[in-house]
Amino acid sequence: MALLLMNTALILAVVAAAHLYLHRRLVKDVSRPGSAWRRTGTVLVWLLGAVTVGAMVAGPADAPFLVVRALGWPGLLWLALLPYLLVLLLLGEAARPLLLRGTARPAGGATAPEASPGSGPARGTADEDRADSGKTDGESSVGNENGKSETPRRVFIARTIGVSATAIAGGVSYVGSMVGDSPPQSSGDHGIDVSFPFRGLWRVENSPARRVPSHGTDMFGGRYAIDFVGVDDRHRTAGSRSWRTFLATEPPELFFAFGRPVLAPGDGTVVAVHDAEPDHEARRSQAALVPYALSQGARVRRGVGAIAGNHVVMSLAESGVFIALVHFRAGSVRVSVGERIVEGQHIADCGNSGNSTQPHVHMQAMDSADLSAARGVPMRFRRFREWPSGLARNHVRDLAVPGERAVVEPL
16 A cells, blocks of 8 residues: 555656656746746646646546546647657757857857957957846847847757757657557448447447557457446446545445446357456556556466456357457356357356456457457447437447447447
8 A cells, every 4th residue: 555655656746847847948948037938838837737637537536528538638648748758858958068069159150359468358259248238148148230139049959959859759659649550440341240248338448439459459359349347327437436546456346347247249159268367456546557557568478368367259150250258257257168159148247357457348359269369350339329428418329339438328
């Protein structure tokens, strides 16, 4: 517990320090006190910091859909950009003294005349300009031939580094977000038609209607995979919240999805079963997700069992396509290899085993029963009611792919 609290404090300290540094380099260093950019930039930097913290809190708090959407996208986009921007600005720290030395020369670019013996300082030098203006090197305005003031070189260099770092970071993060992605899956994409593997209300996460690969990778046949998180009639994932929601882990039994029946999405034959993994503590908070994310590589190296947890793979009777349903509750699998099952049959219970941070059902269609080598196949779902953006409105869809964070109910 103490470790989780320390981790939370560290995350908040890093977020605050990062935005303080950005304020120094992108606002304070490139503007004069009282200027419009100084005021606007200060508000913008700390607003982005607040949005970042808000995005980290809104999800675990089961905030209303509009709040999550308002905070989520700006917060996630900013978090994607922030590491690149910080790295480039830190690299700029090394270039800063070199640029300062390279541009250190008298005003106008001319060599200052030497002072004759016994005479005072030569007039027209940069030192005299500063003395006359009463300003320091970082604040001086150097006169040009038109009588107008040029940008002081320290401010010029700070602006050059800041603008360059921001532009490069934006480009790199945009390209990085696009590499490997295909257009989102549409309802017209060729694939298989299946039923939902549950009854009641469930929220959609990592939908291929948002992006493909839906989980950011083609590994383990998950190109078109989709996640479902059980909710109540108020679209909440759990009935209560506590300080553990925001700072630590929580028992999986707290969540509505845990223990709900998982049903066969079609007629077919069971070809693989695994039921030997424990259910983990659930993690809604960013503080608890950070150490979990750092251990992801170890789970991948352990193989399919550590990723899929307790699972069932079935071959659909009509198409021969394979369906994997994963993350079942420990000891809940009700079918065996070779068993013929029918659509709607109770095959296991929703759990939190394998690579799962919160009880949910992960479903994917594949061209092979071997999860380590399979390629994903698109799915369309039969008739269902969808709430795309909160409780306000819903509509009925058929043979479609539900949208990201929509709540669905099979009909």
